Amino acid sequence: MSAPVETESGLIDGISGRDRSITVYRGIPYAAPPVGPLRWRPPEPPVRAEGVLRAGSFAPMCPQSPRDASRAGIDLPMSEDCLYLNVWAPADAARTGPLPVLVWIYGGGFRAGTGAHPRYDGESLARHGLIVVTFNYRLGAFGFLATPELSAESAQGVSGNYGILDSIALLRWVRDNIAAFGGDPGRVTVAGQSAGAGTVNFLAMSPLAKGLFHRAIAQSHARHSRDPELRYLATSYRTLADAEQAGQTYAREHGARSLADLRALPWQKLVDGRPAFDTGVDSGSTGKPPLFRPVVDGYVLPHGYSGTYTEGRQNDVAYLAGNNLDESGAVPESTFAEYRVRGAAAPNAGAPPIHVTLDAFVAAARHKFGPMAEEFLRLYPAGSDDEAARASNTAVRDNSRISTYLWGTEWTARATRPAYTYFWTHPSPAQGQQPRRASHSSEIEFVFDNLDPGSAAWTDEDREVAATVSAYWANFAATGDPNGPGLPHWPPYAAAVPVVMELGARFAPIPIADPARLDFWKRFFGTQQPW
Secondary structure, three states, X not given: OOOOXXXXXXXXXXXXXXXXXXXXXXXXXXXXXXXXXXXXXXXXXXXXXXXXXXOOOOOOEOOOOHHHHHHHOOOOOEOOOOOEEEEEEEOOHHHHOOEEEEEEEOOOOOOOOOOOOHHHOOHHHHOOOOEEEEEOOOOHHHHHOOOHHHHHHOOOOOOOOHHHHHHHHHHHXXXXXXXXXXXXXXXXXXXXXXXXXHHHHHHHHOHHHOOOOOEEEEEOOOOOOOOHHHHOOOOOOEEHHHHHHHHHHHHHHXXXXXXXXXXXXXXXXXXXXXOOEOOOOOOOOOOOOEOOOOEEOOOOOOOOHHHHHHOOOOOOOEEEEEEEOEOOOOOOHHHHHHHHHHOOOOOOOOOOOOOOOHHHHHHHHHHHHHHHHHHHHHHOOOXXXXXXXXXXXXXXXXXXXXHHHXXXXXXXXXXXOOEEEEEEOOOEOHHHOOOOEOEOOOOHHHHOOOOOOOOOOOOHHXXXXXXXXXXXXXXXXHHOOOOOOOOOOOOOOOOOOOEXXXXXXXXXXXXXXXXXXXXXXXXXXXXXXXX
């Protein structure tokens, strides 16, 4: 057993992992409990533990819908006192380090999730010579409520980004304390999936996070600033004025006439069973973002994507970003009939529409593309329901690959460090996905090399894919370059070469899209408002 670790949170004693060469530290406070008068305030420094903190158990989840928590299969209590982190480190790291650090940010639409989820267990990645950190951040109304009163009490005159400020506070804690675990504060990677990837993108645009991390990994939804999909996926943001107006409505709906009334409400009264979505956003489709999400407030986030990239205001870090085969509205062919039986689903915040009938596909095309719809339908022709579902899949996948490629042109125009892009194609059985599919989040177990025998019907091929993918991620965290001995070469992003690295079904660069379709999407994005 390693000796206790001295941190600003106190003296921390970890436990052995399943592999005794790894030490695990669970439930370390990185900020003061955001309760009472600290509800809806930037995080304060942690209260130092007296004596030795036995870090053997995960902390409670931040408040969220019990429905979301049960769907995730997490059996942990909820509490507003939830700003805690977890560390996985080689047992001898404090003596043999410093080692690169990977900080993982969970997804969940800014309304659900926990750093304690078994999918994010860092033990296998730590065996690659990394320090792995997961943590909780405030969600829903607790993380992203804005009101005029909240803005007025802020020294900067802003409100609504408490969940992002939690991530920044965590990174400051890592900078100041991770060396005690054997980590290198000069080699910190922030990585996340879905809303976690959205947070990575926002941290890359926030001046408050400058210098706190050196590499970034966004798993799903690094998109071109003119892509309408940005407006409802986990990359979505609000203006401060819109957020404050929505916050006032939310307060009234919960019987609060003042900020004091809101702070006096039990946290259970502020957790809605079905999270609200923002109906005022035109995404070019039926997709709508969650109501509570980050705010371009002029302080935490001074500008949106276009303004940040155009002016070169982003934090200049190495970047790795990509998308998955079966996400953003694309689904496996074997599920077409099932989706037709389901019919039009009720809107769900952040969820993309799925088109598996000819009528729905054509109607959606006319809505989204307007005067360019006929050209789109010639490029993606269909004469039956099955043809339409396949054409919709092709268009969705082209959209995501092309959008991320064009994001790369924006990002690298002012950045000096390399970027790498990928397209994940390996079908996974994780999370009970039958049939197997390369769906949203399906790459997570492979990135963490967490193919536990009891969690799914894993195959030898799955384990080979996990070994390759986790090695790429570990190499990138260590050096800013995913390549290493024995791995298929992954070329860095180059605007003049429209290819993306396929990961999963095979490991090789593939074209972004057919040239005519690539040209179409470029011209379509050119007609859209920069965001």
